[in-house]
Amino acid sequence: MDCTWAGAIYAALRYMGEPYTYEQIMGMSGTYYRIAFTEAWDWSATDALVAFDYSSILFNAIGYEQIWADRIEKDYRIDERKNIVRDIENDKPIIAINLVLLPNGE
Numbered sequence: 276m277d278c279t280w281a282g283a284i285y286a287a288l289r290y291m292g293e294p295y296t297y298e299q300i301m302g303m304s305g306t307y308y309r310i311a312f313t314e315a316w317d318w319s320a321t322d323a324l325v326a327f328d329y330s331s332i333l334f335n336a337i338g339y340e341q342i343w344a345d346r347i348e349k350d351y352r353i354d355e356r357k358n359i360v361r362d363i364e365n366d367k368p369i370i371a372i373n374l375v376l377l378p379n380g381e
Contacts, residue, residue, distance in 0.1 A: 276297050278301060280306070281300045281301050281304065281306055282297065283368065284304075284330075284370065285297045285300055287368045287370055290366075290367060290368050293337070295337065300333060303332070303333050303336045303337065304333035304336075305329055305332055306329050
């Protein structure tokens with residue numbers, strides 16, 4: 276699975292018992308077609324969300340509502356880490372990005 280985003284979505288949907296294939300996810304989201312090209316587009320990126328929000332298209336197509344979590348304030352990170360570790364220990368896939376800040380604060 277060349278696209279890590281679609282692979283993660285595939286793993287999560289499979290865990291939930293959904294019958295979608297990786298190829299269907301790529302097609303329904305538009306990721307196969309890379310419908311958004313911008314000056315900052317990195318054509319070699321394996322993360323589909325580099326230039327465009329493909330996830331809204333996909334989740335609307337399959338009848339799910341996505342919930343975006345904004346940055347977690349420092350006081351709440353310990354609790355969120357416990358939630359993530361619990362899910363991993365229970366073999367539940369998680370989809371997350373930017374869990375660790377880079378040294379320059381990005």
